[in-house]
Amino acid sequence: MKALLALVSATALSLASVAQARDLGPDEALKLRDAGTIQSFEKLNAVALEQHPGAVVEETELEEEYGRYIYQVEVRDAQGQQWDLELDAATGQVLKNKQDD
Incomplete structure (x- = not known):
């Protein structure tokens, strides 16, 4: 019974954390940028590229x-390594900068 309760609790926590992230579409992202809530995508991309000089942006997403x-x-990057970065879209602060496996 304890094992079942632990499994149910772990599943509920997993579902709660997944439910907390929401992908934003282009229209909503542009509205947030135009309202000044988030920084421009060009500026955010520049911050990411500063972390890896010579790199190119392959994919972006706002959540x-x-x-x-x-x-x-x-x-x-210039050596062909892929990096995953997360930035605070309001401040541009780098939250994560991890080499992709």
């Missing part, structure tokens, strides 16, 4: 997580 806007960027 709302726990009431915070997170800009996710995948870049490929």
